[in-house]
Amino acid sequence: MTISTRPMEDKDLDRVTYMEECSFSMPWKREDFKRLIDDEGSTYLVIEADGEVVGAAGYTDQVGVGYINNVVIDEGFRGRKLSYKLMKALLDDGISRGLTDFTLEVRVSNLPAVRLYEGLGFKSAGVRKNFYERPVEDAYVMWLYTSQRGQ
Numbered sequence: 001m002t003i004s005t006r007p008m009e010d011k012d013l014d015r016v017t018y019m020e021e022c023s024f025s026m027p028w029k030r031e032d033f034k035r036l037i038d039d040e041g042s043t044y045l046v047i048e049a050d051g052e053v054v055g056a057a058g059y060t061d062q063v064g065v066g067y068i069n070n071v072v073i074d075e076g077f078r079g080r081k082l083s084y085k086l087m088k089a090l091l092d093d094g095i096s097r098g099l100t101d102f103t104l105e106v107r108v109s110n111l112p113a114v115r116l117y118e119g120l121g122f123k124s125a126g127v128r129k130n131f132y133e134r135p136v137e138d139a140y141v142m143w144l145y146t147s148q149r150g151q
């Protein structure tokens with residue numbers, strides 16, 4: 001299987017929106033992704049397996065901090081660590097643009113996602129109570145400080 005990442009384009013919007021709808025109780029809409037493609041402060045990448053888009057992830061530069069706002073892998077392609085490749089490419093993109101710190105929220109019950117972020121070096125800095133709806137659930141607020149790598 002040939003794996004590659006590239007910036008999301010308008011042609012990917014239907015596919016990414018479909019993966020989103022399959023994966024979240026309150027999915028982002030097509031226009032949400034379109035806005036990110038057009039936003040200079042945001043980067044959104046897709047990951048392809050043999051030329052087919054099977055995942056997507058993005059961040060927004062919020063006053064010098066990379067806010068990871070969405071990560072999804074197609075159900076049929078989970079459990080193969082594709083999210084690590086995608087997230088590493090995303091973090092490298094942010095670092096190449098001068099970002100050193102990244103943050104995100106994740107449902108406390110979302111073990112695959114928590115494991116993914118921990119595996120990339122993110123650490124929980126606390127819990128945001130009742131952050132999510134449908135169902136109501138707490139979020140871990142996680143941070144990655146890449147400037148501290150190797151210390």
Ligand SMILES: CC(C)(COP(=O)(O)OP(=O)(O)OC[C@H]1O[C@@H](n2cnc3c(N)ncnc32)[C@H](O)[C@@H]1OP(=O)(O)O)[C@@H](O)C(=O)NCCC(=O)NCCS
Nearest residue numbers: 023071072073078079080081082083106111112113115116
């Ligand atoms: C979260 C997500 C992106 C992970 O993608 P993936 O490429 O399938 O990730 P993998 O399953 O290969 O690896 C993730 C880690 O979770 C672990 N994991 C997978 N399923 C698990 C489970 N049910 N319980 C505990 N750990 C689990 C894996 O072992 C791996 O950990 P490791 O690297 O320490 O071995 C994917 O599950 C997804 O798209 N979920 C729906 C959308 C979502 O929740 N996005 C995150 C929102 S914050």
